[in-house]
Amino acid sequence: MTRSEDESTAMSSTPAGRQTDDARSREHHDDQAPRAAGVPRLLVDGTIHSTAEPYAEAMLVQDGLISWIGAPESAEHVIRGDHERQELDRGLVAPAFVGRVDSDLRALNASAVATLLDEAAAHGQGALRLVLDVTTASLEGDPGTRTRLVEVLKAAYWHPVVAFPVVRLTGLAADVPTSDGGAGQEGLPGPAQKIQRLIALVEHCDDAAGAPVGIELSLGEISGGVLPAGSAVSPETHEHIVDHLVEVSAPLAEASRQMLLDVAGHAPDAVAAVVVDTRRRLQERRTTPRPDRPTVLVDFDSARRADWEALVGTAHHVLMRAPGHLGLALSAGIPTSVAPGADVDPWAMVATHVHRSEAAVSVRAAFNAQTRAAHRSLPAPDGLGPGTAGLAAQLAPGAVATYTVWEVESLAVQTPDARTAAWSTDARARTPLLPFLGTAAEPAALPRLRATVVSGVEVHGTADARHSGAQDS
Known part of the structure; x- marks a missing residue:
């Protein structure tokens, strides 16, 4: 049984925002923000993209929340006392995007990471994965690397854009594993022992990050090369890769630390086969990842529906960094999110998925892949699990006031070109509107960002965003 693209993005919500961290970030930055969170702010004369109130044209923000x-x-019936009135001038208020930034740790310091997060806010991103490339040799043998890592994580933690840090470990040798995770060849430590040592080193950085730091590994390093089509992988090679992947996955799951696996360039059927058998082995050992910290396959993609369906039941999420077969993924029911590169306009990525000649999706599904689905793939804070009322990617009363304001030419409920190239503004549909992005042959102008607001604090804004003045009701 398959799900439609929009239904698959409406799966049970997992909270992704670190609300206690957001509160500390707001306190730290209140004296720096162009617009602070303390005074109630009434946004009027715009379109509020909210599934709770699809026809809303006004929104009240108070104490960092949408009230x-x-x-x-x-x-006038819900607001009392002094407040700030912000004229939207028919602008669109929508949930902020979730991005991803990759950087070599050696190229960063506190100032540089703040600049990266400022640039993310300028793209309409209120949260992101901050992926830091670190070699296992430097993490183990160089105290300066660990000092720099703590410095960068602290700077990211105190920035108003919410960063979910990930250490991308390179140089994790694909030693021959044993069934119990013991030593490999020539006295080298087995994969389980090595990853446990690395986890212990990363754990010392968790306080600086404000949350458990995720770990990203490369399937190419684990497998010792690029996986060809599944039929070309020998049973012995397949078992070797599964053994090694189990031995590095189990300690991460036991430590409640999210694992990301970069599978770019590998044959998708071979990847799916490895993932399925690894999941089965972890279930047998009772060491599967927490549901609220799922394993994420980075850059998995396939034009074959069978490859996507093979992932059903593995509890893995997929993260696309480039345009892919999003429609196939969602119709197969695979939780899939999209995070374009730092130099790519998020709306351009939405348009690309809408205008694809195959596996196209609606604007709503493509937008959700960079917002709601992206939040669900992020690790949940301790104490909050699946099913908790997380509203990080929705504009609704009680949700954290993290949103963007866009200047748009027109709004619609737009279906993908490959289906009907139809669009509608019929209010009876009760579907919140999004920008009309034109067609592949005649693309429309992309929305222009006016402001990015995180937990009620404006972290990026233009002069056009500040049509406001104090009001006393």
Whole structure:
């Protein structure tokens, strides 16, 4: 049984925002932000992209939360005392995007990481994965590397854009594993022992990060090369890769630390076969990852529906960094998110998935892949698990006030070109509107960012975003 693209993005919500961290970040930055979170702010005369109130044109933000959404004429009944009124001038208010930034740790310091996060806010991103390349040799043998890692993580933690740090470990030798994770060839430590040592080193950085730091590994390093099509992988090679992957996955799961696996360039059917058998082995050992910290396959993609369906039941998420077969992924029911590179406009990536000649999706599904689905793939804070009312990627009363304001030419409910190339503004559909992105042959102008707001604090804004003044109701 398959799910439609929009239904698959409406799966049970997993909270991704670190609300206690957000509160500390707001306290730290209140004296620096162009617009602070303390004074209630009423946004009016715009379109609020909210599934809770699809026709809303006004929104009230108070104490870093969304306290009300509705019609402007009803605002006077819910707001009391002094407040700030922000005229949207028919702009669109939408959930902020979730991005991903990759950088070599050696190229960063506190100032450089702050610049990266500022640039993310300028793209409309309110949260992101901060992926730091670190060699296992330097992490184990160079105290300066660990000092720099702590410095960078602290700077990211105190920035208002919420960063979910990941250490991408390179140089994890693909030693021959044993069934119990013991020593490999020539006295080298087995994969389980080596990853446990690395986890212990990364664990010392968790306090600086404000949350458990994720670990990203390369399947190419684990497998010793690029996996060809599944039929070309011998049973012995397949078992060797599964053995090694189990031995590095189990300690991460036991430590409640999210694992990301870069599978770019590998044959998708071979990847799926390895993932399925690894999951089965972890289940037998009762060491599967926590549901709220799922394993993420980075850059998995396939034009074959069978490869996507093979992942059903593995509890893995997929993260695409480039345009891919998003429609196939969602129709197969695989939780899939999209995070374009730092130099790519998020709306351009939405348009690319809408205008694809195959596996195209609606604007709503492509947008959700960079917002709601992206939040669900992020590791949940301790104490909050699947099913908790997480509203990090929705504009609704009680949700954290993390959103963007966009200047748009027109709004619609747009379906992909490959289906009907139809679009509608019929209010009876009760579907919140998003920018109309044109067609592949005649693309429309992309939305222009006016402001990015995180937990009620404006972290990026233009002069056009500040049509506001104090009001006393």
